Amino acid sequence: MDIIIAAVIMCCLGSVQAYNKAVLSLYVQRFSGEGTYVGRGQTGACQMGPDFPPVATHPRIKSLVAINAEQYSGSIACGMCFRVRGKGVGTGSDPIQGDFYVFVNDICPECKEGDIDLAEEGDGSWEVEIQAVQCPVGNTKIEYKFQGSNPWYIKLQVRNARIPVNSIMVDRDGQPHPMKHTADGFWELSDGLVELPIKLEMTAVNGESVRDIITRIESDVVIQGENGVQFSRDNRLPHA
CATH class of the missing domain: 2.60.40.760 (Expansin, cellulose-binding-like domain)
Known part of the structure; x- marks a missing residue:
């Protein structure tokens, strides 16, 4: 060559x-943070919509999500899937609870490591754990x-x-x-x-x-x- x-x-x-190790760590660790709501919409920094890929509308995917800036990993996280574990602990009227899967379509610039913004209507800030999973393609x-x-x-x-x-x-x-x-x-x-x-x-x-x-x-x-x-x-x- x-x-x-x-x-x-x-x-x-x-x-x-430089992002490789950081992204792989998302699959092998659980990260604690806060889950909030950003409202429904199909726009996002990853520009996946409105014609989303098949996996984004898979029955196992509950919601689009904006991931925190650090774990956005320079946009390598665009199109990734995560398991969210909501503890129902926090403040507000719409607790995030139970296990479900989400599809990354955006970045949350002000969020800290482990934080996510669900693309749903809701209220409050709730304790969550997130972990990357292979998407159900x-x-x-x-x-x-x-x-x-x-x-x-x-x-x-x-x-x-x-x-x-x-x-x-x-x-x-x-x-x-x-x-x-x-x-x-x-x-x-x-x-x-x-x-x-x-x-x-x-x-x-x-x-x-x-x-x-x-x-x-x-x-x-x-x-x-x-x-x-x-x-x-x-x-x-x-x-x-």
């Missing part, structure tokens, strides 16, 4: 690998959505993944080129022409890699990959 290309890859990978596949893209500038959202993606490589002239992760849950590539079909290698936070092919660039439309890939269920991590 060309020395310059290798250096670019290592630089870009370093920025996303069933037999559905990873999806894609471009934003403002063309062959010279790619901004790509990876949707409906069982486990969040930590890095993406795009094949260009037989060489892997890293995409840059954005604060709004997308991946960017803007340093040259990308010819169709776009060949991707995506690596999840647990280290598993899958390869897919995107045959067209069309912004604001959900696109299926040609290979129809999904990350495997990892028996080391909890799942919904």
